[in-house]
Amino acid sequence: MLKELLDGNKKLAIIGMGYVGLPLALEFSKDIEVVGFDISEPLIKKLRSGTDPKGETPDSDFENRKIIFTTDENDLKNISTFIVAVPTPITKLKSPDLRPLRGASEVIGRNMDAGSTIVYESTVYPGCTEEDCIPILERESGLKHLKDFNVGYSPERINPGDKVHTLTNTIKIVSGDTSQSLDQIAALYEHIVTAGVHRATSIKVAEAAKIIENTQRDLNIALMNELSIIFDHMNINTHEVIEAAGSKWNFLKFYPGLVGGHCIGVDSYYLTYKSEQLGYKPEIILAGRKINDNLSKHVVNRVLDHFKLKNKKASNAKILVLGVTFKENVSDIRNSKIIEVIQELKSHNVKIEIYDPHVNRKKLKDDYKLDTIDKIGKEYDGIIAAVKHKEFIEFQPKMLKSICEAQAILIDIKSIYKEIDGLTYWSL
Ligand SMILES: NC(=O)c1ccc[n+]([C@@H]2O[C@H](COP(=O)([O-])OP(=O)(O)OC[C@H]3O[C@@H](n4cnc5c(N)ncnc54)[C@H](O)[C@@H]3O)[C@@H](O)[C@H]2O)c1
Missing domain, CATH: 3.40.50.720 (NAD(P)-binding Rossmann-like Domain)
Structure with a gap:
């Protein structure tokens, strides 16, 4: 996966250009062709002009990057790897609002080819990737999980406003649905995360690890x-x-x-x-x-x-x-x-x-x-x-x-x- 991305034969798509997706896309696009996809037209317009409207990423980080920003799902062709970084908010009744995650899975499903790998980064409950997202990918693509495509989960640990603990110097948890996909996903992230990766034993373990990092902090406070x-x-x-x-x-x-x-x-x-x-x-x-x-x-x-x-x-x-x-x-x-x-x-x-x-x-x-x-x-x-x-x-x-x-x-x-x-x- 990493080799064909570095060779320029395939592209990496990142879905959701927010606090998590944008820095990730800019980091990968130093030497990999990246498609930064988002549903927000005004956001994409700003990013195309080389500015992060949230002010988290300096303009200089947009220079000399192999990246396009788009709202057009036709740009999601010839992609071998998708990373999903859309929001996972809660409803008024404080239960998970999975609409962005489902929307992102649908758009990927409609455009992915056999042989693709999809990595979710959004914070979710244990089981969400396998129980909620994979069925949507299968339904929209007509492809079969494990036979035709692989899935992984790698939670984001970015801390906005923190210039010390960054994407590249913080160990990243990675997981995959097979030992081969885990190896590939680990290699992909090792390419940008100098601190290295932690290989979780399953997707559920990785999902649970992320959620307890924040639950622990919440409870301590x-x-x-x-x-x-x-x-x-x-x-x-x-x-x-x-x-x-x-x-x-x-x-x-x-x-x-x-x-x-x-x-x-x-x-x-x-x-x-x-x-x-x-x-x-x-x-x-x-x-x-x-x-x-x-x-x-x-x-x-x-x-x-x-x-x-x-x-x-x-x-x-x-x-x-x-x-x-x-x-x-x-x-x-x-x-x-x-x-x-x-x-x-x-x-x-x-x-x-x-x-x-x-x-x-x-x-x-x-x-x-x-x-x-x-x-x-x-x-x-x-x-x-x-x-x-x-x-x-x-x-x-x-x-x-x-x-x-x-x-x-x-x-x-x-x-x-x-x-x-x-x-x-x-x-x-
Ligand atoms: N921001 C953080 O500090 C942080 C840290 C760790 C983990 N996370 C997790 O990462 C995920 C993303 O968080 P964020 O802060 O980057 O969110 P965000 O709101 O900054 O950005 C998400 C982007 O996704 C876009 N989007 C929404 N639905 C979409 C769809 N269907 N298709 C394409 N794009 C879509 C939005 O327009 C938005 O620009 C969440 O699950 C969050 O819990 C965030």
Whole structure:
């Protein structure tokens, strides 16, 4: 597979040009002919101009690449290998929304030839590739799995905004439906991942490994969030407790926080869904999810309690929100929990001003009808420092104090700042 790709006899297609698919496509296209396929016309237009609209990939990464970007499935001919990197979100009822994955499988099925290999990268529950995707490939192509084509699964571990742990220096899990396909898929990824690959014993094992990486993180943060609520009642600073406990060799340092984004807060539901389908209702995983999902209410209550204590009507209060993205130094607002905090405070008629130098403003406006300010104002009754963007770390306590009214509150969700004289300080 790798040889015919390197010889230029066959092409590699990557379906889904988002956070995962684009860097992968650009990396492979250094010496392999790549077709970058997506259903979004505006996105493909931008990529053709050599720019990543998400701002994650520098323009220089588009230079000297053997790649075409397309929405036309006719470009998916003469492809030997397909990689699928489409989103796997959840529905309003928090069950897996497999529509993008099914759509991608259909388009591949319609265009693949005998001899193809299809590798799924999207995060799914164990069993999804074999039970949900392969039947679609067979139905659409009229070909038979294992006789005519092979399938593998290689979960993505990319961490947006992280310049240290990258696609090429992070070990990649690979799996295949036969030992030969596993060898081929391993060789394909070894070509770009200098850290090497981990060969999982089956596709299901690889799917499960990815899902527990994120479930574990979700639960560890949930534990810290619950501790933070308990310590709040005890008037103890959680971060100081974690620092102290962290002096022991086997204490793991996780920190409380709003768990948003399209991975950590979503993926556990894929696992719990499948588990429930099989007759077991998970207990700790769902309890952790509930704590993390409800944390924004805890933050809102803290703000409203403060106003009550100071005899300030919420409808007369003005709050500055520093950061609205789901994590630091990215533009992504998918499932950002601070947006829930903002919406809840707005329902109490609190005036909100949002300052975020990283956010995709258009998306914030389109999806949530929220605007950001260009310049931080003054006379705030509260500041919610929600995201640890690099710019916010530089803010001086004196500046924060100077833009606030007397008796204002600083809600320092990520503990960026320490107590500031003259402001009521609260952190998770
Ligand atoms: N972003 C991350 O940090 C990250 C990390 C690890 C794993 N993952 C997983 O990787 C997968 C992709 O995530 P992402 O963040 O890159 O998603 P994304 O939303 O950034 O991008 C997905 C792209 O797929 C396109 N798409 C949707 N349906 C399609 C279809 N039927 N055919 C072709 N294109 C289609 C969309 O237009 C979009 O451009 C998800 O399963 C996610 O859980 C993401």
